[in-house]
Amino acid sequence: MDENTIICRCSDVSLKEIRELIAQGYVTYDEIKRLTRIGMGPCQGKTCGQLVLREIANATGRSMSELQFHNIRPPVVGVKLHLIAEEAERNEE
Amino acid sequence: MRELELLIIGSGPAGLCAAISAAASGARVLILERSFAPGGQLIKQTHMFFGSERQYASHRGVDIAGILLKKLEEYGDRVELMCNATAVGFYEDNVVTVLKDEKEYFKIKAKSVICATGAYEKSLAFPNNDLPGIYGAGAVQTLMNVYGVKPGDRVLMVGAGNIGVIVSYQLLQAGVEVAAVLDAAPKIGAYLVHASKLARMGAPILCSHTVKEAIGTDCLEAAVVCRVDERFQPVPGTEQRFDVDVMCISVGLSPLNELLAMRGVEMKYVPQLSGSVPLRTENCETCIPGIYVAGDASGIEEASSAMAEGYLAGLCAAAALGHVPEDYEARRQEYLRQLEGLRSGPVGERIRAGMKLSAL
Numbered sequence: 459m460d461e462n463t464i465i466c467r468c469s470d471v472s473l474k475e476i477r478e479l480i481a482q483g484y485v486t487y488d489e490i491k492r493l494t495r496i497g498m499g500p501c502q503g504k505t506c507g508q509l510v511l512r513e514i515a516n517a518t519g520r521s522m523s524e525l526q527f528h529n530i531r532p533p534v535v536g537v538k539l540h541l542i543a544e545e546a547e548r549n550e551e
Numbered sequence: 552m553r554e555l556e557l558l559i560i561g562s563g564p565a566g567l568c569a570a571i572s573a574a575a576s577g578a579r580v581l582i583l584e585r586s587f588a589p590g591g592q593l594i595k596q597t598h599m600f601f602g603s604e605r606q607y608a609s610h611r612g613v614d615i616a617g618i619l620l621k622k623l624e625e626y627g628d629r630v631e632l633m634c635n636a637t638a639v640g641f642y643e644d645n646v647v648t649v650l651k652d653e654k655e656y657f658k659i660k661a662k663s664v665i666c667a668t669g670a671y672e673k674s675l676a677f678p679n680n681d682l683p684g685i686y687g688a689g690a691v692q693t694l695m696n697v698y699g700v701k702p703g704d705r706v707l708m709v710g711a712g713n714i715g716v717i718v719s720y721q722l723l724q725a726g727v728e729v730a731a732v733l734d735a736a737p738k739i740g741a742y743l744v745h746a747s748k749l750a751r752m753g754a755p756i757l758c759s760h761t762v763k764e765a766i767g768t769d770c771l772e773a774a775v776v777c778r779v780d781e782r783f784q785p786v787p788g789t790e791q792r793f794d795v796d797v798m799c800i801s802v803g804l805s806p807l808n809e810l811l812a813m814r815g816v817e818m819k820y821v822p823q824l825s826g827s828v829p830l831r832t833e834n835c836e837t838c839i840p841g842i843y844v845a846g847d848a849s850g851i852e853e854a855s856s857a858m859a860e861g862y863l864a865g866l867c868a869a870a871a872l873g874h875v876p877e878d879y880e881a882r883r884q885e886y887l888r889q890l891e892g893l894r895s896g897p898v899g900e901r902i903r904a905g906m907k908l909s910a911l
Contacts, residue, residue: 464681473676505674508805508826523820527827530812532640532648541656545648549552549658 465513466506468499476510480517487511487528497528500536555581556872558647558661560638560810563591564854565846565861566667567619572865573665574626576874581659582630583649585637590616591669592689593854595696597724598717601744605889606855613696615854638668641810645841663841663868666811667861670804670825670847675709678764684771688718688801695725703797707774708732709762710801716741716756718799720749729754730793735761735779763790765798774798808848816842823905824850830911833887835864836871838911843868850905852893859889 460474471494484490487497487510496510497503511525557573559566562584570580588594596612607615623630633651640648647659672687674680684703686694688710694700706727708719711734719729732749737759739746750756759779766773778789805826812818816829816837828850829837836843845864846857863886870879894902 462678463676504671530809534639545656
């Protein structure tokens with residue numbers, strides 16, 4: 459049933475995939491992110507973050523507070539590239 | 552690039568009170584609100600709040616937003632409120648980038664910033680949890696109370712905390728049948744007043760129960776729930792099926808503070824505060840001078856403490872900018888006393904423990 463349990467709605471990553479990666483030794487959020495794109499969609503990890511960290515904590519016996527989420531970078535929501543380019547041009551003038 | 556004195560991100564209870572407090576001291580304030588209307592979660596709270604008179608007990612949340620906005624008007628052009636404006640980035644030199652109406656993008660530089668960005672809903676992992684018809688309870692409350700949209704005909708509520716129970720009651724008021732309210736915990740988390748209202752309407756509250764799976768092809772058709780033991784493990788043979796077209800997930804909130812994290816504010820995972828929170832002083836200032844946090848963004852509590860924290864953060868941020876009212880210390884002590892009162896007793900035990908862990 460784990461394949462139908464969705465952990466990351468943005469990139470459609472299932473609990474099965476997350477558990478398989480953890481079993482292979484990928485026990486940080488960042489590693490799993492690079493392999494599956496979790497945390498890189500519109501929600502920026504707000505759906506999957508704690509679920510994935512909880513899975514890692516359960517599998518490794520470490521506590522949630524010892525585990526690291528990914529580095530948070532701007533922007534927090536999608537921004538069209540032309541808007542960013544236009545603002546950069548305005549600041550050059 | 553626009554430069555300003557004090558930027559407040561978020562116009563929920565914390566942000567509005569911070570703005571009132573800072574403007575009363577003489578600071579010039581810009582408030583950014585990502586939604587089309589100010590008030591944050593207050594605008595969808597149709598139930599009466601209780602607690603202390605200072606935090607507008609026995610008013611409906613939606614009316615409290617109105618009261619606060621009216622107060623804010625007293626300060627005239629010292630306060631500017633910008634709606635449909637999302638703060639999308641927060642950089643080292645205190646530059647905040649803003650996306651407005653999804654078609655304007657610009658920079659603002661503020662001497663001081665109060666982050667009052669609130670919280671987001673936690674999700675839950677179970678088979679078929681991505682079927683249409685499965686929502687966060689807060690999302691359903693927004694649909695009903697802000698947009699006037701009925702989410703479905705028969706709902707299963709997962710979570711019997713205050714939000715789960717209050718939203719269940721409001722669903723009943725909207726003519727939606729509540730099949731059951733579940734909670735994995737052995738006891739109802741919500742205040743008894745709210746839970747009994749729901750029980751009187753005939754909605755069953757099942758403690759020590761969780762959702763085992765959702766069923767449906769194109770959208771939610773049913774849900775299977777089961778009992779859990781004291782270690783929250785499913786008990787085989789206790790499955791029950793509910794035919795529902797809506798499921799609401801109400802398993803808690805997490806502080807929304809990614810802007811502070813990207814600014815380089817020191818953060819810490821504090822389970823008692825429901826997630827990663829910024830370390831902060833008694834005055835709500837983070838490890839970076841001039842950057843403050845108030846409300847759920849610094850740990851999940853209630854609207855009442857968000858308001859008191861907002862007043863405190865606004866007062867202290869304005870004072871640090873040189874706007875020190877004569878009664879500064881008396882007011883500061885008063886807000887600290889209010890917060891201590893709101894966090895007192897057995898109910899506040901978790902919060903007090905969390906505050907200790909996030910104290911600077």
